[in-house]
Amino acid sequence: MIELKGVGKVYEDGFQALNNIDLAFENGKINVLIGPSGCGKTTTMKLLNRLVDYTDGEILLDGRNLKEIDPIELRRQMGYVIQNIGLFPHMTIYNNVAAVPKLLKWPKEKIKKSVMELLQLVNLDPDTYMNRFPSELSGGQQQRIGVIRALAADSSIILMDEPFSALDPISREQLQDELISLQSEINKTIIFVTHDMDEALKIADQIILMKNGHIIQKDSPNNIIANPADEFVKDFIGKKRLTPKQKLPSLDNFISKSFVSIQSDSSTAEAIKQMTAYKLTNIPVVTQDDMYLGSINLYGALDNQEETIENLVESDTYTIESTTETVEVINELNSINTTIPVVDGNGKLVGTLDPYQLLYEWRVTSEYECGEQ
Amino acid sequence: MNFITELAVYMAENSNELLALTIEHILMVACGIALSLVIGIPLGILAARFQKLAPVIISITNVIQLVPSLAMLAILMLYLGFGFKTIAIGLFLYSLLPIVKNTYVGIKEVDDGIKEAGIGIGMSPLQLLAKIQFPLSIPYLMAGLRLAAVIAVSVAAIGPYIGAGGLGKEIISGISLQDDIKIYAGAIPATLIAIIADLALGLVERKTKKRLA
Amino acid sequence: MIFFQGYMKYWREDYSSILAYMYEHMIISLTVIALSITFSIPLAVYLTKIKSDLIKTITFNIANIFQTIPTIALLALVIPLFGIGFVPAVVALFLYSLLPLLRNTYAGMNSIDPGIIEAAKGMGYGTIQRLFKIELPVALPYIMSGIRVTSVYIISWTTLAALIGAGGLGDLVLAGIGYNDSMMIFTGTFLAIIIAISLDLVINKIEKIFSYS
Ligand SMILES: Nc1ncnc2c1ncn2[C@@H]1O[C@H](COP(=O)(O)OP(=O)(O)O)[C@@H](O)[C@H]1O
Ligand SMILES: [Mg+2]
Numbered sequence: 001m002i003e004l005k006g007v008g009k010v011y012e013d014g015f016q017a018l019n020n021i022d023l024a025f026e027n028g029k030i031n032v033l034i035g036p037s038g039c040g041k042t043t044t045m046k047l048l049n050r051l052v053d054y055t056d057g058e059i060l061l062d063g064r065n066l067k068e069i070d071p072i073e074l075r076r077q078m079g080y081v082i083q084n085i086g087l088f089p090h091m092t093i094y095n096n097v098a099a100v101p102k103l104l105k106w107p108k109e110k111i112k113k114s115v116m117e118l119l120q121l122v123n124l125d126p127d128t129y130m131n132r133f134p135s136e137l138s139g140g141q142q143q144r145i146g147v148i149r150a151l152a153a154d155s156s157i158i159l160m161d162e163p164f165s166a167l168d169p170i171s172r173e174q175l176q177d178e179l180i181s182l183q184s185e186i187n188k189t190i191i192f193v194t195h196d197m198d199e200a201l202k203i204a205d206q207i208i209l210m211k212n213g214h215i216i217q218k219d220s221p222n223n224i225i226a227n228p229a230d231e232f233v234k235d236f237i238g239k240k241r242l243t244p245k246q247k248l249p250s251l252d253n254f255i256s257k258s259f260v261s262i263q264s265d266s267s268t269a270e271a272i273k274q275m276t277a278y279k280l281t282n283i284p285v286v287t288q289d290d291m292y293l294g295s296i297n298l299y300g301a302l303d304n305q306e307e308t309i310e311n312l313v314e315s316d317t318y319t320i321e322s323t324t325e326t327v328e329v330i331n332e333l334n335s336i337n338t339t340i341p342v343v344d345g346n347g348k349l350v351g352t353l354d355p356y357q358l359l360y361e362w363r364v365t366s367e368y369e370c371g372e373q
Numbered sequence: 374m375n376f377i378t379e380l381a382v383y384m385a386e387n388s389n390e391l392l393a394l395t396i397e398h399i400l401m402v403a404c405g406i407a408l409s410l411v412i413g414i415p416l417g418i419l420a421a422r423f424q425k426l427a428p429v430i431i432s433i434t435n436v437i438q439l440v441p442s443l444a445m446l447a448i449l450m451l452y453l454g455f456g457f458k459t460i461a462i463g464l465f466l467y468s469l470l471p472i473v474k475n476t477y478v479g480i481k482e483v484d485d486g487i488k489e490a491g492i493g494i495g496m497s498p499l500q501l502l503a504k505i506q507f508p509l510s511i512p513y514l515m516a517g518l519r520l521a522a523v524i525a526v527s528v529a530a531i532g533p534y535i536g537a538g539g540l541g542k543e544i545i546s547g548i549s550l551q552d553d554i555k556i557y558a559g560a561i562p563a564t565l566i567a568i569i570a571d572l573a574l575g576l577v578e579r580k581t582k583k584r585l586a
Numbered sequence: 587m588i589f590f591q592g593y594m595k596y597w598r599e600d601y602s603s604i605l606a607y608m609y610e611h612m613i614i615s616l617t618v619i620a621l622s623i624t625f626s627i628p629l630a631v632y633l634t635k636i637k638s639d640l641i642k643t644i645t646f647n648i649a650n651i652f653q654t655i656p657t658i659a660l661l662a663l664v665i666p667l668f669g670i671g672f673v674p675a676v677v678a679l680f681l682y683s684l685l686p687l688l689r690n691t692y693a694g695m696n697s698i699d700p701g702i703i704e705a706a707k708g709m710g711y712g713t714i715q716r717l718f719k720i721e722l723p724v725a726l727p728y729i730m731s732g733i734r735v736t737s738v739y740i741i742s743w744t745t746l747a748a749l750i751g752a753g754g755l756g757d758l759v760l761a762g763i764g765y766n767d768s769m770m771i772f773t774g775t776f777l778a779i780i781i782a783i784s785l786d787l788v789i790n791k792i793e794k795i796f797s798y799s
Contacts, residue, residue: 049708075710086705090723090798100709133798149709159708439738439782441745442657444775447759451768527656531746534763544662548750553666560659567654 001027001062002048002157002189008056009043009213017043018213021057025206027156028187030179032200035210035236041193044210045159048191049075076100079150079158079188083166085142087134093119093145094130100153118148121185122178140171147179151186160192164199176202197237201225209233251326254358255342255351261286264293264309271309272301284341284349285313292319292341292349319343322350329358376553383554391543395562398539401457401532402525402566405464409472409521412465414514417476418502427477434470442467442528446535455536460529467528468521475517479510512582519574526567540566596769604758608777611754615744615781617676619737622683627729630691631717649685657682657743661750675752679743683736690732694725726796734789741782745774 002025009018018040025031033041046052047059050071059066066074087096094115095102101111119126122144134142143163150158164172180203183190194200200207201221208218209229217229228234261284262271275283275298285293294315301312319341320329340353384391416434420427440448446463453459483506491505530541543559546552597604633642652660661678668674698721706720722729748756755774762770 051704051708072710072712075708077710078708080705080708082701082705082708084699084701084704086699086701086703088702088706088720088724090726103710103715135798146705439742439779440775441742441756441759441778443745443749443756444759444771444778447763447771448775450763451766451771523654527658530656530658531749534760541658544658545749548662548665548670551665551670556662556665560656560663563659564655564663567656568651571650571654 001025001060002191003060004044004047004057005060006057007047007054007059009040009047009052010055016213018047018054021215023208023215023218025157025189025191027189029205030183030190030192030203031206031208032204033191033193033208033210034195034197034200035216037195039210040213041195041210042161043213045161045191045193048157048159049078049080051075076104076153077155077157079153079155081143081146081150081158081160081163083162085134085139085146085166087142087145087149089134092131092133093124093137096134096145097149097152099149104153114152114154118151121151121182122148138171139167140175143167143171143175144178147175147182151182151188155188157189157191160190162193162195165194165196172199179203209236249326251320251322251324251329251342251353254326255322255353256357257351259284259339259349259352261290261349262296262309263288264313266309268296268301268305268307268309268312271296272298272305275301280339282317282338284352285309286349290348292343292347295341317341320353321345326358329353380554380557384558387558391540391558391562394538394540394542394559395566398526398529398541398563398566401460401464401529401537401539402522402570404457404461405525405529406468406518406521408461408465409468410518413469413472414476416469417473417514418480418507420473420477421480421506422498422502430473431477434473437466438470443531443534446528446531450535457537459535460532460537460539463532463535464525464528468525471517471520471524472514473517475513475520476510479513480506482513483509509585512578512585515574515578515581519571519578522570522574523567526563526570530563593769596773604773604777607753607755607758607774608781610752611741611744611756611778612781614672614675614679614747614752614754615737615741618679618683618740618744619733621676621680622687622736622740623733625680626684626687627691630688631695631722633688633692634695646685646688649688652681653685655682657746658749661746665750670751672752675744675747675750678750679740679747682743683740686736686739687732690735691725691729694728694732695721697728698724723796727793727798730789730793730796734786734793737785737789738782741778741785745778 002023004021004023007018007021007023008016010016021044023044033044035041043052047054048066050066053067061069061074088099091099097115097118098111101114106114115130116126119129124141124144129137129141134145137145143166147160147163150160164175167175176199179190192203204221206218207221207224209216209224211232217224217233219227224233225237228237260274260278260280262274264285264287271283271285275281275296281298282295283298284295287293294313295317296309296312297314300314304312320343322342322344338355340355341349342351342353344350416430420430437445442463445466446460449459449463449466453462480502487505487509488501491501496504529537529539530544532539533541533545540559540563543555544563545559547555547557547559629645633645636642655663657678660682661675664674664678668677702720702724703716706716711720744754745756745759747754748760755778758770758774758777762768762772762774
């Protein structure tokens with residue numbers, strides 16, 4: 001348990017970075033410090049391993065005054081993961097992970113066992129990766145090493161300063177998931193800095209929201225969403241999370257109105273020509289007044305060129321009504337991989353939907369909104 | 374104290390001769406540098422314009438630099454005899470590398486955006502070179518010139534071994550006569566020339582940089 | 587062919603003295619290189635650790651002045667202090683070699699990703715441990731390439747040590763100038779170049795061992 005009591009920090013240049021911070025980090029919990037850039041998250045974290053010394057108040061580590069502990073000893077007892085990863089480029093992966101155990105002069109066998117276990121814990125095959133150098137790993141793999149390097153000395157406290165923010169979105173999600181499952185096994189006291197509310201909500205047991213060197217609210221993720229302390233917290237959480245119904249733009253935004261279709265009295269040859277011209281594997285078939293009948297598959301048409309369109313049309317295809325919620329469409333999407341016809345309430349074809357396009361835009365919009373905070 | 378007054382007296386008494394040696398020294402350097410500018414800049418431009426030539430040109434100048442200065446002068450002496458011409462060519466060869474390399478790098482460094490703008494307003498490759506790339510590379514060239522000048526002043530000082538004049542004469546006769554006064558009377562002005570050249574050309578370099586910044 | 591035969595004859599007759607010149611040359615160069623490494627690298631590391639910009643500027647300016655002084659002038663200037671021969675040659679060449687090594691090491695240490703240093707601090711490396719286990723090894727490729735470049739220069743400059751009676755291949759070249767003997771001049775030149783290139787290759791090999799990317 002780490003307790004901060006009335007802690008303040010004034011930097012050498014006179015800047016008051018932290019003011020009267022009261023906080024407790026409970027054992028075995030993920031504590032997330034979050035807030036806009038420059039609010040003092042990193043400073044707060046660095047107080048804990050004394051990379052920065054506090055100028056006011058006191059910090060107790062399991063009841064012991066932090067200033068009574070030798071900083072070098074203290075740091076060897078705490079794992080530390082930073083945003084720029086900071087792997088040692090001249091050491092193999094093995095030696096990077098083994099760095100602190102070596103400083104602590106653990107016996108060789110014990111170090112080896114620990115490194116092997118940790119590599120497996122993050123799904124990196126020890127035989128493959130052990131002797132590689134950091135430059136031979138992808139960014140996501142490097143940060144996995146960064147994380148297990150912090151775990152290697154089996155310290156009970158891990159400090160992580162925006163560890164995943166430099167990674168691509170996919171690696172970031174993976175590492176978040178891994179951290180959660182890791183934590184269920186290792187049960188460390190984790191202090192995690194981020195500026196990404198999605199990340200905080202996903203991994204935190206306790207969220208500490210900061211602004212200008214003050215704590216604005218500290219609470220569980222659910223309580224923060226349910227009872228934001230003030231406008232700042234509401235803004236920071238983001239409107240879309242507070243009103244989940246309108247989370248995504250309406251489906252209309254994703255429907256393509258300039259689609260290709262073919263009338264049921266056209267020739268099959270014409271349908272094939274259209275599909276090859278527009279590089280489609282399916283084309284919707286409509287009546288003269290645009291009522292949707294079904295669709296023709298390119299390969300079916302090629303195999304039966306002498307048949308009429310009316311005989312070839314498959315009428316049991318999946319369609320979407322234009323008024324459906326975007327969320328529902330996304331939930332259905334897993335199984336669909338072709339363009340989907342969109343119809344109105346009367347069964348009239350009003351457009352098509354490219355599922356990839358939808359997923360892509362959804363990703364972009366949701367990232368855009370996170371990025372704004 | 375005694376030594377310094379003796380030195381001052383010697384230098385005052387021989388001021389005419391020392392001045393003549395200084396001028397001769399500067400003249401040798403100026404000739405060598407002028408030659409290396411006349412030949413080095415086009416070589417640097419050629420290397421920048423024709424990528425295939427670049428490694429050839431740069432490695433030749435690199436190899437020249439590998440030859441110890443005394444050996445270079447000695448070899449030139451074998452074919453060109455003693456005297457001013459030989460030393461001027463030696464200084465030219467020795468200061469070629471910084472000029473060629475810096476011209477080359479300077480032209481290469483010109484921002485692609487600026488180049489595109491030039492092409493965009495309809496400049497021919499030659500106009501692009503003359504109006505954009507070369508002028509923008511001048512700070513680099515100046516840095517090369519500065520380096521070349523310092524090297525040339527240094528190499529010129531061993532010129533007397535192949536029959537040239539300059540302040541090296543005073544230094545070398547000082548060494549052979551074991552006359553400390555003569556050594557300093559030659560070495561001090563030679564050092565001053567080098568330091569002044571370094572400072573002055575450094576100033577020019579910064580000025581050209583600032584004008585373009 | 588006749589030249590070649592004459593050349594072989596020259597080697598047969600004089601190989602022992604040629605090898606002696608070469609040996610002298612290498613002893614002077616290697617002494618200077620060793621001194622320069624043991625002095626410049628710790629100094630450069632120290633400069634990266636201090637806050638005072640004044641001390642940094644002064645140190646680099648002094649090193650720059652040594653580098654600017656014409657080589658023979660610097661060699662001559664130490665004669666009054668150390669006489670002639672091996673010692674003054676080593677002292678002068680050492681002063682001359684400060685700047686490149688200082689500069690490379692300083693740049694190498696400064697090029698270390700701050701994240702690496704922060705991680706090391708945060709993981710509980712003490713100052714000395716961090717220096718020897720992290721910072722120096724990480725900067726080593728830079729430092730080694732500085733050593734390589736400087737060593738090649740030193741081999742070349744050592745030719746001038748002969749001018750103040752320290753011997754080495756410069757003596758061979760000087761004798762060649764005196765007798766107008768091309769064999770002596772070329773032998774001296776080629777051997778100096780060959781030593782420089784071999785050293786370059788050897789250090790390059792060592793560099794490869796220490797490089798990690
Ligand atoms: N060494 C320092 N000296 C002076 N001010 C600093 C120092 N380090 C950080 N600060 C200031 O303290 C404030 C908080 O910094 P930090 O804790 O790094 O913020 P963040 O929440 O983005 O991690 C910022 O305004 C920053 O400019
Ligand atoms: Mg920060």
